[in-house]
Amino acid sequence: MSKVKRGARADGEATRARILEAAGELFACAGFAETTSKAIATRAGADLASINYHFGGRDGLYQAVLVEAHRRLVDVATLQRIAQGSPSARDRLRRLIEHLVQSISDDAGDWRLTVLAAEILAPSSHIQVLFQSEVPQKLSLVLAMFEEITGIPAQDPALLRCLLSVAAPCLVLLIGRRGLPGPLQEIRQMPQEAIVEHLHEFAMAGLQAIGRKTVQAQSE
Structure with a gap:
């Protein structure tokens, strides 16, 4: 059971990282207003629900991108x-x-x-x-x-x-x-x-x- 939980957690972290990376690339290219959640999900190879799950939506995702940028x-x-x-x-x-x-x-x-x-x-x-x-x-x-x-x-x-x-x-x-x-x-x-x-x-x-x-x- 613990192995399944660790695997699920690793998969979730990998998905989150892919979404963050894809969003950052698109925001840098087109800006926040012109970048859709659908485009981010497609680039990340994820579904729209994953954006909501990990970031609470596009606004939360953009804020996470800003935090990563500042770091x-x-x-x-x-x-x-x-x-x-x-x-x-x-x-x-x-x-x-x-x-x-x-x-x-x-x-x-x-x-x-x-x-x-x-x-x-x-x-x-x-x-x-x-x-x-x-x-x-x-x-x-x-x-x-x-x-x-x-x-x-x-x-x-x-x-x-x-x-x-x-x-x-x-x-x-x-x-x-x-x-x-x-x-x-x-x-x-x-x-x-x-x-x-x-x-x-x-x-x-x-x-x-x-x-x-x-x-x-x-x-x-």
Whole structure:
């Protein structure tokens, strides 16, 4: 009996994975609005009932695709390794930027980052799932790093503004995966090391400047 249960569970997980992969590929190609459940089921070699069973419908499936895409960009385990990898917050920030740039630049045909870029460029209500499941723990790890660099307490709104400044260039690189014309494509052709070095130095200078300004204002 237990062997049957394990086999059924494995089959179910395999079906779920096929559906997720098929949906991601189609969402990346045609977008959420133009992708039907029938097309996803056909591509996955599954029936429509399987989509409802594993994801609760097309909306739930799209949200699962977004979560997988966000994890593909950076997952909690990777952030934890970076956070524990060096006693120097400066070095940890560089490693984080290096990881993001490499994730964005590699695997040009990866549907996960293509879907995530499209959602960021034109957010839908489904993006809320990321703020419910993926963002909170990752955010706390990054803010702790910024707090160490700037001396600004994690609960201070100034630290969130720092997050915006550091994250924005990486988001622009991610959106650039969609082939938008202009200088962004020239930047994407530059060596990764040069991009990482620039973003790191720019981020450190900004964080340290805001840190000095904020601490000085609080002491007055």
